[in-house]
Amino acid sequence: MRRTIIDVSGMELTEKVVSIKRVTKVVKGGRNMRFTALVVVGDMNGHVGAGLGKATEIPEAIRKGKEDAIKHLVSVAIDDKKSITHDFTGKFGSASVLLKRAPEGTGIIAGGPARVVCELAGIKNIRTKSLGSNNKQNVVLATIEGLKALKTPEEVARKRGKSVEEVMA
Template structure:
């Protein structure tokens, strides 16, 4: 049992995590209000893998731990090109949150708002321009960014799917 726990800790150690938002939420019950905390956590390895999780608990550290566990279960792989950007422009949508993502040349850096920045940084993208349109809800902006990154395909994937060469796709 102890060996299994050590293996999980080693697996988790290669992922960095960032707490995007902590909210105090309440539930009204017969005896009054019960306060809890909700934590939105993003985890990523900086090499193309990123995940998002939401944790809720009575104390903040416990909510963060639960959020991190949930994020580890929802890890997706992101396509990154040779200049550490995305292969093509894309718009990610989740609910009423829309995040426009544009590829950028080497040296541009990450131009993104807080919630979207956390996702692209932990995914390992170093050159990108993003603009959050629509809703400003942090949870939905993070999820819209993740949906967009998940949907982006590399030229190799598209060429394989169409049965063509990469040169035919890129022109």
């Protein structure tokens, strides 16, 4: 389920719930049930974030997750073909996600958690492969770490003190 929300900074963000887990804590009087919601938000234009919300009710957990995701928005370097600027591997915990450039018309080739992140970031052409752990939370965070670490050719050229043409050659 997707919903559009307006952020404080004026960005129009879309939210997507990746997973909802029921967590049980056993105490002297019985069992305490709580819910954990993993929520990803993005503006479909180079900004994406993920957050975790925990509460006794599902809607409250989703709301908290959405607020946490908005606090953790990151910028993504996207090229003119709506793909990423270069190949990269994002790592978080024991999860690794391989992110590969794709030509126009490829679409998003990705598993569930990585697909949600790529869609909400505004990427239209990408190939991904989840390596290591397939824990949804770690795959989402590994994908975001990989996207956050991407650099544009302009940034690389400025850092090396060269022109963009020299870097791209």
